[in-house]
Amino acid sequence: QEMLTEIGEGEGQVNIVAWPGYIERGETDAAFDWVTSFEEATGCKVNVKTANTSDEMVALMNEGGFDLVTASGDASLRMIAGKRVQPVNISLIPSWDSVDDRLKEAPWHYVGGMHYGTPYMWGPNVLMYNTEAFPEAPTSWSVVFEETTLADGESNKGRVQAYDGPIHIADAANYLMFHKPELGITSPYELNQEQYDAALDLLRGQRELVSRYWHDAFIQIDDFKNEGMVASGSWPFQVNLLQADGAPVASVIPEEGATGWADTTMMHVDSENPNCSYMWMEHTLSSNLQSDLSVWFGANPSVPDACTDGRGMQTAEGCTTNGMDDFEKIKFWQTPVSSCESQGECVPYYRWVSDYIGVIGGR
Amino acid sequence: MSEHAIDPGRRGILPALSDLLWRNPRLVILLLLGPPALWLGIVYLGALFALLAQSFFSIDEFSGLIQYEFTLKTYRELFTPANFDIILRTVVMAASVTIAAAIVAFPIAYYAARYARGKWKALFYLGVMLPLWSSYLVKVYSWKLILAKEGILNWLFETLHLSWLLNAYLAIPVVGGNSLSVSATGTFLVFLYVWLPFMVLPIQAALERVPASMLEASGDLGATPGQTFRHVLLPLALPGVIAGSIFTFSLTLGDYIIPQIVGTSRRFIGQAVYAYQGTAGNIPLAAAFAVVPIVIMAIYLWAAKRMGAFDAL
Amino acid sequence: MTAAVRFSGVSRHYGDVRAVDDVDLSIAEGEFFAMLGPSGSGKTTCLRLIAGFEQPTAGEVSIFGESAHGVPPYRRHVNTVFQDYALFPHLNVIDNVSYGPMIAGTPKAERHRAAEDALEMVALPGYGSRKPSELSGGQRQRVALARALINRPRVLLLDEPLGALDLKLREQMQEELKALQRKLGITFVFVTHDQGEALSMADRVAVFNAGKIVQIGAPEDVYYRPEVPFVADFVGSSNVLPPHLVAKVTGQWRHGALRPEAVRLGDAGLGADGLHATVHSTAFLGAATRVSLDLEDLSMVALLPKGARIPQPGEQVHVSWAAEDLHMMEATE
Amino acid sequence: MTAAVRFSGVSRHYGDVRAVDDVDLSIAEGEFFAMLGPSGSGKTTCLRLIAGFEQPTAGEVSIFGESAHGVPPYRRHVNTVFQDYALFPHLNVIDNVSYGPMIAGTPKAERHRAAEDALEMVALPGYGSRKPSELSGGQRQRVALARALINRPRVLLLDEPLGALDLKLREQMQEELKALQRKLGITFVFVTHDQGEALSMADRVAVFNAGKIVQIGAPEDVYYRPEVPFVADFVGSSNVLPPHLVAKVTGQWRHGALRPEAVRLGDAGLGADGLHATVHSTAFLGAATRVSLDLEDLSMVALLPKGARIPQPGEQVHVSWAAEDLHMMEATE
Amino acid sequence: MHSDRAPLALKIAAAAGLAFMHLPILLIFVYAFTTEDKSYQWPPPGFTTKWIGVTWERPDVWEALSLSLKVAAISTGIALVLGTLCAAAVSRTRFFGREVVSLLVILPIALPGIITGISLRSAFHLADIPFSFWTIVLGHATFCVVVVYNNAVARFRRTSGSLIEASMDLGADGFQTFRYVILPNIATALLAGGMLAFALSFDEVIVTTFTAGQQQTLPIWMLEELVRPRERPVTNVVAMMVALVTLLPILGAYYLTRGTDTVAGQGK
Numbered sequence A: 001q002e003m004l005t006e007i008g009e010g011e012g013q014v015n016i017v018a019w020p021g022y023i024e025r026g027e028t029d030a031a032f033d034w035v036t037s038f039e040e041a042t043g044c045k046v047n048v049k050t051a052n053t054s055d056e057m058v059a060l061m062n063e064g065g066f067d068l069v070t071a072s073g074d075a076s077l078r079m080i081a082g083k084r085v086q087p088v089n090i091s092l093i094p095s096w097d098s099v100d101d102r103l104k105e106a107p108w109h110y111v112g113g114m115h116y117g118t119p120y121m122w123g124p125n126v127l128m129y130n131t132e133a134f135p136e137a138p139t140s141w142s143v144v145f146e147e148t149t150l151a152d153g154e155s156n157k158g159r160v161q162a163y164d165g166p167i168h169i170a171d172a173a174n175y176l177m178f179h180k181p182e183l184g185i186t187s188p189y190e191l192n193q194e195q196y197d198a199a200l201d202l203l204r205g206q207r208e209l210v211s212r213y214w215h216d217a218f219i220q221i222d223d224f225k226n227e228g229m230v231a232s233g234s235w236p237f238q239v240n241l242l243q244a245d246g247a248p249v250a251s252v253i254p255e256e257g258a259t260g261w262a263d264t265t266m267m268h269v270d271s272e273n274p275n276c277s278y279m280w281m282e283h284t285l286s287s288n289l290q291s292d293l294s295v296w297f298g299a300n301p302s303v304p305d306a307c308t309d310g311r312g313m314q315t316a317e318g319c320t321t322n323g324m325d326d327f328e329k330i331k332f333w334q335t336p337v338s339s340c341e342s343q344g345e346c347v348p349y350y351r352w353v354s355d356y357i358g359v360i361g362g363r
Numbered sequence B: 001m002s003e004h005a006i007d008p009g010r011r012g013i014l015p016a017l018s019d020l021l022w023r024n025p026r027l028v029i030l031l032l033l034g035p036p037a038l039w040l041g042i043v044y045l046g047a048l049f050a051l052l053a054q055s056f057f058s059i060d061e062f063s064g065l066i067q068y069e070f071t072l073k074t075y076r077e078l079f080t081p082a083n084f085d086i087i088l089r090t091v092v093m094a095a096s097v098t099i100a101a102a103i104v105a106f107p108i109a110y111y112a113a114r115y116a117r118g119k120w121k122a123l124f125y126l127g128v129m130l131p132l133w134s135s136y137l138v139k140v141y142s143w144k145l146i147l148a149k150e151g152i153l154n155w156l157f158e159t160l161h162l163s164w165l166l167n168a169y170l171a172i173p174v175v176g177g178n179s180l181s182v183s184a185t186g187t188f189l190v191f192l193y194v195w196l197p198f199m200v201l202p203i204q205a206a207l208e209r210v211p212a213s214m215l216e217a218s219g220d221l222g223a224t225p226g227q228t229f230r231h232v233l234l235p236l237a238l239p240g241v242i243a244g245s246i247f248t249f250s251l252t253l254g255d256y257i258i259p260q261i262v263g264t265s266r267r268f269i270g271q272a273v274y275a276y277q278g279t280a281g282n283i284p285l286a287a288a289f290a291v292v293p294i295v296i297m298a299i300y301l302w303a304a305k306r307m308g309a310f311d312a313l
Numbered sequence C, D: 001m002t003a004a005v006r007f008s009g010v011s012r013h014y015g016d017v018r019a020v021d022d023v024d025l026s027i028a029e030g031e032f033f034a035m036l037g038p039s040g041s042g043k044t045t046c047l048r049l050i051a052g053f054e055q056p057t058a059g060e061v062s063i064f065g066e067s068a069h070g071v072p073p074y075r076r077h078v079n080t081v082f083q084d085y086a087l088f089p090h091l092n093v094i095d096n097v098s099y100g101p102m103i104a105g106t107p108k109a110e111r112h113r114a115a116e117d118a119l120e121m122v123a124l125p126g127y128g129s130r131k132p133s134e135l136s137g138g139q140r141q142r143v144a145l146a147r148a149l150i151n152r153p154r155v156l157l158l159d160e161p162l163g164a165l166d167l168k169l170r171e172q173m174q175e176e177l178k179a180l181q182r183k184l185g186i187t188f189v190f191v192t193h194d195q196g197e198a199l200s201m202a203d204r205v206a207v208f209n210a211g212k213i214v215q216i217g218a219p220e221d222v223y224y225r226p227e228v229p230f231v232a233d234f235v236g237s238s239n240v241l242p243p244h245l246v247a248k249v250t251g252q253w254r255h256g257a258l259r260p261e262a263v264r265l266g267d268a269g270l271g272a273d274g275l276h277a278t279v280h281s282t283a284f285l286g287a288a289t290r291v292s293l294d295l296e297d298l299s300m301v302a303l304l305p306k307g308a309r310i311p312q313p314g315e316q317v318h319v320s321w322a323a324e325d326l327h328m329m330e331a332t333e
Numbered sequence E: 001m002h003s004d005r006a007p008l009a010l011k012i013a014a015a016a017g018l019a020f021m022h023l024p025i026l027l028i029f030v031y032a033f034t035t036e037d038k039s040y041q042w043p044p045p046g047f048t049t050k051w052i053g054v055t056w057e058r059p060d061v062w063e064a065l066s067l068s069l070k071v072a073a074i075s076t077g078i079a080l081v082l083g084t085l086c087a088a089a090v091s092r093t094r095f096f097g098r099e100v101v102s103l104l105v106i107l108p109i110a111l112p113g114i115i116t117g118i119s120l121r122s123a124f125h126l127a128d129i130p131f132s133f134w135t136i137v138l139g140h141a142t143f144c145v146v147v148v149y150n151n152a153v154a155r156f157r158r159t160s161g162s163l164i165e166a167s168m169d170l171g172a173d174g175f176q177t178f179r180y181v182i183l184p185n186i187a188t189a190l191l192a193g194g195m196l197a198f199a200l201s202f203d204e205v206i207v208t209t210f211t212a213g214q215q216q217t218l219p220i221w222m223l224e225e226l227v228r229p230r231e232r233p234v235t236n237v238v239a240m241m242v243a244l245v246t247l248l249p250i251l252g253a254y255y256l257t258r259g260t261d262t263v264a265g266q267g268k
Ligand SMILES: Nc1ncnc2c1ncn2[C@@H]1O[C@H](COP(=O)(O)OP(=O)(O)OP(=O)(O)O)[C@@H](O)[C@H]1O
Pocket: C014, C017, C018, C019, C020, C037, C038, C039, C040, C041, C042, C043, C044, C045, C046, C193
């Protein structure tokens, strides 16, 4: 399919696969709405299908029927390789120039001189903790990887969670990178067999501590409320919602640093609503979306002006809190491949998938 | 009295058609069976086979796209230890749920079939049907409230000062866990709860077909009530138990919602199928996983048929 | 006169089973015709061939001279009273009875009037509003009869209509049916396996065995003059004497039939050259006593009237009969 | 000698229904005892009281002198052959028959041997591996019998065991049962509503009506000497003559019982002062012809032997009988 | 053996079993009236009936409800036709494939829903049928057939074949016989089967997940609501209402099939 050269009439709708919380129309909280104005202005009705993992997103896009997807770095390259998404013509997106320079040609969407989408939002995977169990903010991810006695005198065993997605192996690798430099890990997404085995061992130990892996942001929220969970890797989103409900919860980026995500709005190769899709991409950059979503999700806008120009609720301090300045510290999600840059031969993603299922299953 | 003993035949399309059909009984069967056979035999079975066929394809690991070439690679993957664990775990769970359901359901069904009369009978019937038709999801969630660490059961144990008992149980490996809602026991309880009515009804139907004289004959021949139960009632109710177990077994094999809401995060076949086809887009592996319950159920149905359990369905 | 029903070489086979096997038959108009035979001998199948529920595998059925080939049941002016009555459970008595006229398009008032008349005829006036489940067996039977008769069929088929009734009721219904047939003049074809019923009701009886008619005739003929041992045994419960025994007494090499009530028992000393038997058992039947005898390797039954001396089991007795009581049959079989 | 079974003032009421009403009864050891009566007269209930499936509402049942009060069925040495046989469908014949010994803990080989013997006794050797569903009615009945007999019960209860069989088979089984009882010497209590069956098999017959025993006695007594009209009608199919009619002939104000075979029909001209009747209908029964008569407002039945002149329906006839054939009953009822 | 008195142990076991089946449902009812809408606090801090009003005002509930009703009604209709046809064919004749047919009918319910769902999904995909209202209906009808079939087959088995012959004998042709004899005789069984099929479709999640596009049936709505709640008690109010409303058809089915050889509701 040819790249669009001009934007025509809207088709009346646009179908988007998105992370939960990414596309709000004021239903969860009336103050957060960046859809209604778009629909009114363009006549394009926004239909959202939420996905909880990158794998789910890839699967939905492979199946088809969607126009756009808010893909993280571990999904975007797979979809480009699989020819599920099409390059976008940035000249049709007037606000492109306002995009953060650090993101304009980021490797997870800029391939072969083509832009496969517009940057959406980025942020860290934070360590969320219960302030009653941790009167002091924990400084290391060790609280979710190793058994320790917490401030309330009880073990952390059974009271921590971990992400139910193979990409969590990278979190383990990130931890080892700091604590076992002898392994020589340079990127948590590029692991040779030895490094990979070490990460899996760490995760097998973690299995003893974790009573349930979290898969769905809302279920994690529930577990922190009702199941006595005290620590877990999480997204700022859950932290915000829990705090709004008055739960004793806070978050931190520990000394080892964090993995994180940088998401891109990408367009399906067979998009049936290309005009509305382009309009939406423009909307994501130009409207209150970047600002309000960064408050709502606790993440960073891909348009730096959104922190300061008052188009939404975000402020400069807010952006700083969310880690706007920590871009370099975050190891953004990407898909592990066997021919990796750092060491030639790495364990590819499909093994991450089956091995992680094994780890959760107790293998 | 009419002059003719035989009518020349009425005019009109319907009577003519009726005559035609009467003369061709095979045509009638064909017409009756055509639509359902077309749907179930062609579309449904066809879809099943199409799914199964996919299990002989493989997936490109990086792009997630299916490679349409015959291979047994996917089956090799199915029997990797991690996946085999899933199969084993699910089958063990399905079997435990089935056995427990039969044990819990039997007294209910037996009482309803043998002793309940009139109003009580209706009450028992409603008592089984109401849970059966109440929203599955809401029932599952209500168990989350019951089993959670901050939930009702815990509250109850605390109020009764029996928390030590619960904690002792939860400390047992495999069945225990941090709280009931994240333990295998929790998953088991919810499965048991949700499928129980499916076991009660067929057992009740089977028991209702056991003539009273059969039990009297046993007593007459010297069997105590216990012996009568063991040697007559149980074997005669068995087709009902098997019919019920078709449901409990099959439903447990395929469910992905319950173990996700209440459980240990260790996957079940249903979750694996769901994840591989939906979230991972690995249709071939999903199809291979799907073959497992199909094969198990095929064996099960074959055995059930031999035991005459279909009549009790 | 054309026959009401005629079978010409009619067979009905189910796979290997020859339910009806090359039957020729002619039933006259107005006749009360009984089909008698053991279970599985093809009686019901014959009836169903007349009604049109079955098609002959070979041969032709004709009704009042017209071929019934390919004519569905609903185009034959023949009605059936089914063994299980087959009353429609969802309709009350009046609607059951007026089903035929309803199908024929008779207006409601008219057909209900006709149904009332039919119910009157079977002595069930005022039962119209009951459901079949609220009737006794005998009453159901009569409703089934009324339902068939209201259509004024030219032939009425009855398949063991009294089989499910108990003795008293059965005897009463036998009389009623017979009276009704006389009154209406309709051809009745009546199936039964009860020989007493066939003999007491029918103008003519056809005895069936294994899909074939083995004898047709008036009740007295069939009872007193069986042509083959099967009929002697089945209809008269007669003792069938083998040719060698008959030859001993009469010199003729034939099968003989001897009815139990014709057997005379005497003192064993009497006539040393006669037949001798051992008493196997005796049974008091009320009006008579049944004595089972072992005569060489033959089992015989004698029926002794009240007052006769009843021998003891094990006793040796002399067996004799009046010459005219021994009915000679064809030497066939 | 203690009675095998004794009822002393036994009643069994279900709500308002008096199924068994104050019955006294004593059955001797080794006796073949029949309970005869119309449907619903309480026969089955009596049997169930002996077996222990029911408890009396009043009175006491004792078995061989011991009170059966509160004794469950499985502790009574009494076995039952059920009307529907109640064979266990999940067990084959041999396991059905050896069920009792199995419960008693007899080792497999031994109980199977015993079962083979029992099957031999009922003439079913080699049928052990069949399922009940693969047997005919008569064969099932015999398996049920073997299953009950293998336990060597002191009393065997049989609830209409022959009800489902057809005539020929029934007669054969009657003889077999009777022979078996004689051979084993076990007390048989046999329920039936078929008078012929009761008369031909039993040593003594109890006639039931509406929960009560109306007469007990030997078959001949019950048949020839009914004490009440109910017995006359039910057992002998006798004509019950009302007192005013009996008085006309004999001068005694009593009910009279006259068996159909004792009725003599003569020319209407004969004896102008006798009884006159109109012939209603006649039926050829084979051995005899049944003549239905209307005598004033009374229906009478006469059974004429072969050779007698059969009057035509509508004909006037003179009715008479030998004085000794008119059995006088109590004037009650 | 006293046939009219149950042993105490049996009574206790039966009562305990029934209680086990009901307490969680009562819980749903209780939570429909709680004043706490954020968490599931036990015991509830207070009771209110306001959630009934709130539910009434929620358009998404009504939309999901009406979709579910439509899907259930049409699936039931299709299942009624297919199930009756199948039952008639199987019970009226002894053709070679009747075993196959009864197995085929049972299959969609004997195999886990996820298999039925995925197969149909891939079939729709292969045939290039876009997901729509109709794909949901087809999915539901597939597993509803068996309920109707079971009820109808049992009734056909009880309805003596001679009724049909009697009708033809009395002059009714095939169609008249169907209209005046067969239909009235199987009507209650069909009604019972239909009600159960309806209820079955109404509560189905798993198959729907795979055969629905963006449409939300009530159970899908509930799943969404339960995972991402906006007003938690609303879900419970809906669940309670649905339970109370389905009670009527259940009772109806019971009285219609009472005393017959099917227990209504078998073979869900
Ligand atoms: N539809 C059928 N298919 C196969 N065999 C049949 C069928 N109908 C009847 N038969 C067989 O044909 C034979 C004659 O059957 P039919 O019903 O005519 O006997 P019948 O004389 O009426 O016996 P009964 O007194 O038992 O009713 C039997 O052996 C029976 O098994």
